[in-house]
Amino acid sequence: MNQRLKFSINIIVGLGLLILLTMLSIRFGANQNNNSTVFNAIFNYQAGDIDQRIIRDIRIPRVLGAILIGAALAGSGALMQSVTKNPMADSGILGINSGAALMLTLSFVFFPHLSTQGTTVFSVFGAAFTSILVFMISSLKKSQMSPTILVLSGMAISAFFTAISEGLALVMHLKQDLAFWHFGGVSAVSWSQLKNLGPWILVGLVVLIFLAPNLNLLHLSDDSIKSLGKNINLIRILALICVVILSGISVSLVGAVAFVGLIIPHIAKFLIGTDYRQIIPLTLILGADLTVCADLIARTINPPNETPFGLIISLIGVPFFIYLARKDGNS
Amino acid sequence: MNVIETKNVCVSYDKKLTIHDLSIQIPKGQITTLIGPNGCGKSTLIRTIAHLLKPSDGAVFLDSQNIDKKKISDIAKEMAVLPQTNNLANDLTVQELVTFGRIPYRKRFSTLSKEDHEKIDWALEKASLKDLRNRRISTLSGGQRQRAWIAMAIAQDTDTIILDEPTTYLDLTHQLDVMLLIKELNEKEHRTIIMALHDLNHAARFSDQLIAIKKGVLQVSGPVQEVITKNNLRNIFDIDAKIIEDKSKPMILTYNRWRGGQV
Numbered sequence: 001m002n003q004r005l006k007f008s009i010n011i012i013v014g015l016g017l018l019i020l021l022t023m024l025s026i027r028f029g030a031n032q033n034n035n036s037t038v039f040n041a042i043f044n045y046q047a048g049d050i051d052q053r054i055i056r057d058i059r060i061p062r063v064l065g066a067i068l069i070g071a072a073l074a075g076s077g078a079l080m081q082s083v084t085k086n087p088m089a090d091s092g093i094l095g096i097n098s099g100a101a102l103m104l105t106l107s108f109v110f111f112p113h114l115s116t117q118g119t120t121v122f123s124v125f126g127a128a129f130t131s132i133l134v135f136m137i138s139s140l141k142k143s144q145m146s147p148t149i150l151v152l153s154g155m156a157i158s159a160f161f162t163a164i165s166e167g168l169a170l171v172m173h174l175k176q177d178l179a180f181w182h183f184g185g186v187s188a189v190s191w192s193q194l195k196n197l198g199p200w201i202l203v204g205l206v207v208l209i210f211l212a213p214n215l216n217l218l219h220l221s222d223d224s225i226k227s228l229g230k231n232i233n234l235i236r237i238l239a240l241i242c243v244v245i246l247s248g249i250s251v252s253l254v255g256a257v258a259f260v261g262l263i264i265p266h267i268a269k270f271l272i273g274t275d276y277r278q279i280i281p282l283t284l285i286l287g288a289d290l291t292v293c294a295d296l297i298a299r300t301i302n303p304p305n306e307t308p309f310g311l312i313i314s315l316i317g318v319p320f321f322i323y324l325a326r327k328d329g330n331s
Numbered sequence: 332m333n334v335i336e337t338k339n340v341c342v343s344y345d346k347k348l349t350i351h352d353l354s355i356q357i358p359k360g361q362i363t364t365l366i367g368p369n370g371c372g373k374s375t376l377i378r379t380i381a382h383l384l385k386p387s388d389g390a391v392f393l394d395s396q397n398i399d400k401k402k403i404s405d406i407a408k409e410m411a412v413l414p415q416t417n418n419l420a421n422d423l424t425v426q427e428l429v430t431f432g433r434i435p436y437r438k439r440f441s442t443l444s445k446e447d448h449e450k451i452d453w454a455l456e457k458a459s460l461k462d463l464r465n466r467r468i469s470t471l472s473g474g475q476r477q478r479a480w481i482a483m484a485i486a487q488d489t490d491t492i493i494l495d496e497p498t499t500y501l502d503l504t505h506q507l508d509v510m511l512l513i514k515e516l517n518e519k520e521h522r523t524i525i526m527a528l529h530d531l532n533h534a535a536r537f538s539d540q541l542i543a544i545k546k547g548v549l550q551v552s553g554p555v556q557e558v559i560t561k562n563n564l565r566n567i568f569d570i571d572a573k574i575i576e577d578k579s580k581p582m583i584l585t586y587n588r589w590r591g592g593q594v
Contacts, residue, residue: 085419220419220431221416221419223378223383223414224414226382226383227381227383227410227411228431228434228435228487229402229404230404231403274422274427
């Protein structure tokens with residue numbers, strides 16, 4: 001099939017799925033209502049109606065949050081995998097999430113009354129600090145940065161920081177406050193968070209799309225890239241900043257959500273091939289599909305209780321991933 | 332005329348000095364091969380010549396110009412480099428990989444020009460990969476893979492091609508394929524070839540000039556006949572060999588270990 005046609009079909013199906021899932025997410029949840037309530041909540045809003053308020057103030061920001069977070073997690077995963085030339089890379093495995101979480105814990109300990117923006121600054125700082133640390137450790141040896149060392153130092157840092165945050169949380173009796181973070185979820189996303197943090201995520205996503213054509217070069221070794229007359233250090237730095245912003249904000253909003261950044265880029269590559277100009281847009285859409293779908297299942301599977309969101313993502317994502325890996329291996 | 336010269340080059344790597352005060356000239360239009368025992372600095376020297384490592388002292392000259400003063404985008408139009416290990420890019424198709432060779436000539440975000448397409452086809456033709464152009468690199472044999480990487484260097488359409496041990500990990504037939512392809516590029520397309528090789532017989536058979544290094548120090552350089560001598564092999568490789576001549580090129584027949592002046 002023509003590559004461009006294949007790309008268009010994938011994008012259209014992905015977007016169609018996203019629209020469908022978004023509508024279902026607004027319509028269904030713990031609180032029962034009907035289509036006319038949804039319609040009124042959007043086009044004929046009456047603040048006095050509790051059902052309409054649930055839709056407007058809880059479900060819509062929640063689904064918008066899920067879309068942004070899904071795109072951010074999947075996009076930064078794709079970026080990490082490409083820049084580190086490591087198919088296993090994502091912000092979780094490289095320890096960036098754990099750094100963000102540690103700073104989040106510290107902010108709970110020392111500044112318990114901080115606003116969301118405040119804790120987000122801590123979280124982004126933690127993500128930045130950890131990624132610099134991980135990259136420094138893995139480039140201690142002067143030779144070319146080896147993917148294995150990168151992953152190992154990421155995992156070591158991750159274990160270390162997680163231990164500190166858990167210890168702090170236990171000692172300071174913060175388990176309750178941080179519980180949401182461990183399971184991850186978009187239930188707490190509010191309009192004010194979206195207004196404050198949404199634009200940052202959007203900026204990160206736009207930079208990501210502009211970086212995409214340059215990522216194709218990273219199929220080659222650094223030596224090859226240099227001998228083709230290109231300098232990729234600037235791309236690396238921009239990519240790292242992008243990852244730090246996207247994963248730092250994601251962690252502070254929804255906690256540690258594993259797998260989205262790892263599997264979605266692989267699924268996108270499986271569907272449309274190796275050109276990052278096509279992989280990145282599809283990755284963003286598929287990431288949003290997965291998180292919105294997972295959130296929808298998380299709150300409808302056992303109402304009125306919420307099933308942990310990260311669990312659903314693993315349950316959907318991992319079998320699909322294994323299926324793809326097997327299918328790809330056979331062909 | 333020399334395409335590349337090094338003047339008093341020293342290179343340190345991981346704080347160890349691996350190349351000492353090395354001055355060589357590499358003539359244009361010929362095949363020049365670096366030889367020497369493992370760890371002698373062959374790869375380091377080839378990476379320095381290719382502008383992938385910076386000398387800690389001395390300078391490398393490309394067409395009589397200090398390579399450090401040139402833009403890397405200009406260097407990419409003069410020499411193509413095939414680094415030693417290429418286990419990346421396995422998801423790409425052969426054609427996609429070869430297309431990378433056109434990067435030095437492409438403007439940002441532009442599509443491939445007619446010339447780009449012609450050069451890519453030409454490179455695939457040269458490397459006998461036309462039938463495999465849509466195959467993924469991961470599905471190719473070692474020899475085909477190496478030819479695909481060489482095709483990328485061919486598509487870069489530079490006067491000079493640098494290859495770091497292009498036959499490593501290949502079986503005999505595929506080693507020969509690669510060497511014949513390199514010879515053809517030199518003879519028919521008049522490319523200057525600079526490479527590092529392990530196999531002394533390949534080096535002797537296919538090169539015009541040899542440069543022998545040991546422990547980072549230049550031992551001897553010159554035409555093949557002058558470098559492949561009984562004495563040089565003893566001193567540089569610690570082997571005692573019988574050398575015969577075949578098709579006016581030296582051939583090393585038997586090896587004995589040479590230790591401290593004795594067989």
